[in-house]
Amino acid sequence: MDRGQSCSYSTSFESDGWNVDTAQARPRQESGRANSSSSSSNQDHVVELLSSLQEQLDNLASQVHMANHDRSNPPSPISSAGTAKLQEFATMLNNEASAHDVRNTADRGSRTAGSPGFYGPTSPDYTLNVGQLKLRRNSCPGPPLQEQQLQLASIDEDAASDTVDDETAQDDRPSVSPQTVDRQDATPLLTFRSIMGLQEAIQLVHIYQEVVGDLHPVVDIDALIKQAQSWYADSDSGVTSCELLMIFNLVLVIALRADPRPNHCHKENLLRESFQDAVNARLAAPAYSIKHVTIIFLKGWYDFFQEMPRSAWRMCGIAGRTLMELGFHNSQVFNHTLTSDAQRTEACILISSILILDRQWSYATGLPLHFHENSFSSISTSSVQHPYLKAMLSFILISDRFGEPISRAAKGERYNDDDAFELLNFQIDQWRRKAVGNYTLSECRTWHTNPSTRPPTWAILLNLRAESVRSQLLKPFFFSESDIETTKNHLRAATELVYDICHVLYMLDTYTDIYRKQHPYFQHILACTSGLAFLVIAFLKQNKTTVLSNLEPDLIDSLGGSFLMAECVTLNHAKRSRSARRLAKRLVEMRRILLSLGILRGPGTGANEEETLANTSRSIPRESFIPQPEMLDLQSQSGYTPPLYDGNISDGFGFNMPTTVSDTDVIMGWADSLRFQWPIGDVSHMFSESSF
Structure with missing residues (x-):
């Protein structure tokens, strides 16, 4: 039989082997090596085995050639059997290598895009x-x-x-x-089935969508609900995706945290214990998929709702760096790796959300940014049609300018560039008009009687975001103690802005559940606004004889009313919120100062204050201004004793919200911003190539 060489065999044996005559052998096709070369490079160990086998076959052939001088002699049965066994062994190894390569190919196919x-x-x-x-x-x-x-x-x-x-x-x-990591036991991740029923789980998914998904749609809620139904229907889940299970568990605990009820805390603890090890393993695992990044992203959201903004900021950075490990900061790699429009859209939404939250959580903690506008390459954001994401992406273009005044003031440098201040204010107003259109806060006093006038949550947040940034621009004027006249010129704008923001937050907390469910967002805005109020009151106290004595009555009313609304909202949430309790303690000091300055007048009772507010606050149609007694019981929580309500506000603080936020704002149109070469309307290519 033809084995690729000409051999002669002899029936005589020598002590050291066969005596064979040398013969010319034509090259033999190295079947094992050919198979291994066609397999993937991850079969190096198999290639080494095949190479060793080939050497043995070559040595055997050489011995056969040297041992046989007579081509007419029949072949030796022993040599034939040995050669046959070696070739059978080589065939077996090649078959195993091919099968192993097929399995690896299937494994790579099952992994999501972005694996390289x-x-x-x-x-x-x-x-x-x-x-x-x-x-x-x-x-x-x-x-x-x-x-x-x-x-x-x-x-x-x-x-x-x-x-x-x-x-x-x-x-x-x-x-x-x-x-x-992915081969871990999925059983602990299915603990939610023993904690809650399917309908409650679906309800929590919808709550998550309301508080997170409507702003950052990184999770396909419909697909997740459909998958949850299959998990509940099949007692033996079989082969299921641990990634999807972790995403589902994180969605549930975020919703439980956002909608606190008596039994939600216990359920949240049980769920967290079931998945926290798996999520922590994902943080240490190499980057390999979009869902991997989504898990880290949701972990940041969960930390944010736990009032751990620094941890949320850290998770946001890890999520973005994981995207960079996948190469998504490079446009060529991005388009090569993600082959479908659906994959690219999913990635664009996730990248956009990470960039936006990096700004927000860095802003909230005072920590440096993880990413800048040039951290990611020219990823097209035209596929991002969500209004909140589009607005916040455009906001990034000018947000870096807002930090300069307050940074200079924090270093003790003077900031009295009124022209720059007016320009930034104009740009903020232009951004707000483009972002929210006809959705304004001018009708907030009618939300309780006509809910249809209330804008969607994302529009409310964008309006408040604009006002909050304006408050940041005003703060540097009150940091300085040397230029009293310049600070005095901005006193009215700061006082009215504080009142406007407190008014909207008060209405949201009193007549809707938006403030409660979106508490981390609004608590931060309230704290920033209270910070500006502290600066204003400190300025008045330092210049009591020259400024406060000549202060207009409506500004005095505004300061008193702003404080009462901020205090009420804070106390309503102080029992469940650490940040609210911290702010409540600070407001105790503010109350004492306001009383000493005569802005609040006392002592009085809660009933007197209620009557005063009802008579004088035409812009705050409040049914019951006093917080509920259970919300005032903070002794066991933090040792904080809320102050008694005292003092009647002189002639009231009823005045309408200024027209800085009104439906007429959209008349000017977005094109006006182009006068300043501000490319906020086109964010399709806002991220340049990474420099590293």
Whole structure:
């Protein structure tokens, strides 16, 4: 039989083997090596085995040639059997290698887009990839490497092989990989089935959508509900995605935290214990999918609703860096890795949300930004049609300018550039008009009688965001103690702005559940506004004889009314919120100062204050201004004893909200902002190529 060589066999044996005459053998096709070369590069260990086997076959053939001088002699049964066994063994190894390669191909196919690792131009992997491309090009005639090919050299298509090598390596050290994490037992992640029924779970998903999803739609709620129904219907979940289970659990605990009820705290604790180890493992695992980033992103949201803004800020940074590990900050890699419009849209929404929240949570904590507008490449945001995301993406273009005045003031430098202040105010107003259109806060006093006049939550947040930024611009004028006249010129604007914001927050808390469910958002806005109020009152106290004595009565009424509304809203949530309790303690000091300055007049009773407010606050149609008794019981929570309501407000503080926020604001149109070359209307290519 033909085995690729001419052999002669002898029936005589020597002590050291067969005596054979040398014969010319034609080259034998290396079947094992051909099979291994067609397999993926992650089969190096199989290739080594096949190479060793080929060497044994070559040695055997050489011995056969040397031992046989007579071509007419019949072949030896022993040599035939040995050669046959070796070739059968080689065939078996090749078959196993092919089957293993098929399994690896299936595993790679099951992983979501973004699996290849990313390496920048300074890394050795990038240089090796470019060198490999050049070598392959030189072996086959063709055009020189194009710019796109050089960009795509940042993708390590063989990144998955690292995981396979880790699995076969004889190393007892613990390692974390996407495969080992994903093969974990899903049973603990199904604990929610024993804690709540399907209908309650679906209700919580809708609450999540209301507080997070309507602003940052990174989770497909309809698909998640459909998947949840299958989890509840099948007692044996079988093969299920641990990623989806973690996303579902995080959605549930965020909703439980946002909608506090007597039994929700216990359920939240049970759920958190069931998934926290799995989520922590994801934080340490290498980047490999969009869902991986979504899990980290939702973990940040959960921390935010737990009033842990620093941890949320940190999670936001990890989520963004994980996207960079996937190469999504590079436009060429982004378009090459994500092959469908649906995948690109999903990634754009997630990237946009991370960039926006990085600004917000950095702003809330006073910590540096993780990402700047040039941190991600020219990722098209035209596919992001969500109004809140589009508005906040455009806001990023000018947000860096707002920090300069307060940073200079914090260093003790004077800030009295009225022209720059007016320009920034104008740009903020232009942004607000474009972002919310006809959705304004001018009708907030009618929300309790005509709910249809209330804008959607995202529009309310954008309006308040604009006002909150304006308050930040006003603060530097009150930091300085040297230029009293300049500060005095901004006193009315600051006082009225504080009143406007407190008024809206008070109405939301009194007549809707929006403030309660979106508490972390609004609590931050209330705290920022209270900070400006503190600066105003400190300025009045320091200049009591020159400024306060000549202060207009309506401004005095505004300060008193703003304080009462801020205090009421804060006390309503102080029992369940640490940040509200901290603000309540600060407001105790403010109350004492207001009493000493005569802005609040006392002592009095809660009933007197209620009557005064009812008679004088034409712009606050409040049925019951006094907080509920259970909300005032803070002794067991923080040792804080709320003050008695005292003092009648002189002639009342009823005056209408200024027309800075009105339906007529949209008349000027968005084109006016172009006078300042502010490209806020086009955010399709707002992120330039990363510099690293």
